[in-house]
Amino acid sequence: MNTVEALPAPVVEGDRWPMLEPTPTGPASRIAAAATAKVVRAATRRLGISVSEDGRPADIVLNRPEEFYARLGRHGLIGLGEAYMTGAWDAPELGETLTVLCRDLEGLLPAWARRLHGVYERRRGHSDVNTPENAREHIGHHYDLSNEFFALFLDPTMSYSAGLFSSLPSAEDFADAQHRKIDRILDEAGVGEGSRVLEIGTGWGELALRAAARGARVTSVTLSVEQAALARRRIAAAGLEDLVNVDLRDYRAVDGTYDAVVSVEMIEAVGERFWPVYFEKIDEVLAPGGTAVIQAITMPHDQLMTTRTTETWITKYIFPGGILPSTEAITAVTEEHTGLRMRSRLSFGPHYAETLRRWDTALRDRAEEVRGLGFDETFLRMWHFYLEYSRAGFAAGYIDVQQLTFTRDAS
Known part of the structure; x- marks a missing residue:
């Protein structure tokens, strides 16, 4: 168990983090976020991971649920990491929570969501x-x-x-x-x-x-x-x-x-x-x-x-x-x-x-x-x-x- 203090929420400085895009907005992003929220809630329940959207203690604490689901829905695992960077979510024991998720990466998404991975996956550039x-x-x-x-x-x-x-x-x-x-x-x-x-x-x-x-x-x-x-x-x-x-x-x-x-x-x-x-x-x-x-x-x-x-x-x-x-x-x-x-x-x-x-x-x-x-x-x-x-x-x-x-x- 790590006993060091949790890291505070950051104020993201845009000029220092040009790759960190703003939270996705618009109708398509809202639809993706809503679908992602349903998938996440089902997967975390199945894996026994508690999720809080109101600040109560949990394995995953969503400080800004709308941003979390929007980034995850638009950019997949890249969005998961970016939402953590901005402070949209936290985990008291981040490594343990991510380990549970990693043990079932294939089963995290339903089949229909896996078929849509091309929507948020980006190709490597030259x-x-x-x-x-x-x-x-x-x-x-x-x-x-x-x-x-x-x-x-x-x-x-x-x-x-x-x-x-x-x-x-x-x-x-x-x-x-x-x-x-x-x-x-x-x-x-x-x-x-x-x-x-x-x-x-x-x-x-x-x-x-x-x-x-x-x-x-x-x-x-x-x-x-x-x-x-x-x-x-x-x-x-x-x-x-x-x-x-x-x-x-x-x-x-x-x-x-x-x-x-x-x-x-x-x-x-x-x-x-x-x-x-x-x-x-x-x-x-x-x-x-x-x-x-x-x-x-x-x-x-x-x-x-x-x-x-x-x-x-x-x-x-x-x-x-x-x-x-x-x-x-x-x-x-x-x-x-x-x-x-x-x-x-x-x-x-x-x-x-x-x-x-x-x-x-x-x-x-x-x-x-x-x-x-x-x-x-x-x-x-x-x-x-x-x-x-x-x-x-x-x-x-x-x-x-x-x-x-x-x-x-x-x-």
Whole structure:
């Protein structure tokens, strides 16, 4: 149970949030809102979720019911997130409520409503494609918010990916879980004294630091200016500049030969169109007998097929250009385009749910410091929704995180 204070309702500043459209109005929107209200009431009753429209305690409290139903009716799940950002609704335990909903996503809407999904679903535009030019902008949108912001809620290793806990539930030190995750990747990749390691996606440098501590020589590439700057400072402070080189470079521009290639939760930012390019590059630079280990957030293949061209709340506000692969898609791409073959995989989705719970608790606990960095209440509510929405996906088993180990086909 989280005990930090609920976030206050924001005053949405239009010039700071141009993507956050006004509440839909007009006859069509009113009809959609009325139909949505009936669907929501039926679904929440069936799921045992209490809904209040008069401020009484409930699992979902509708502060402005008309806006809530109008946004949800017009823009589906994007509208659900936007209505939370504006304060149109609240939930005392947001993650738990969203988890219940995630466990029955297919059954939330009646068949007639599912057939009308095209009314509110939006297609991804060309700017969402991760060309080299777009990719730098997309990465900067999220990771260059400021190192000070991320330091407020990440653990001391500055790891922004799933920890691997010794057991769940866990009171384990967060840094220990992050080191266990990193060390398993390095062990799987066979990283040791003298290994030549390529890291695609630097983060803030913790994996590179631990690889160098083993005596490996590391080339780490990133498109985030902020991350590169802090990673270099951390590497210098550890006295490992001779073993680690952090390059501000697109993975597509990498050259050289490496005994191990590692990449932690970066494939989600690659984009479906460039999955073959990503794995072809790994195949190209991997030395004979080398190993690649990818940590990836994955989704079921049928969900990938039905949502791959659709804009979501996450792609609109958090990770433009992002898309989660399925294990099947990764296997198909590597087998068709490369000599890489998946040799093993570790699934640990529940560990991500715990990771996200800790991040969200820490961020809300330090909300005043977030405000001090210049971020407003809408931003805080957006991040709370993002972290708890993601946690719900892992807790419900709707999405997963896996470490995937590849070697080159010997045939």
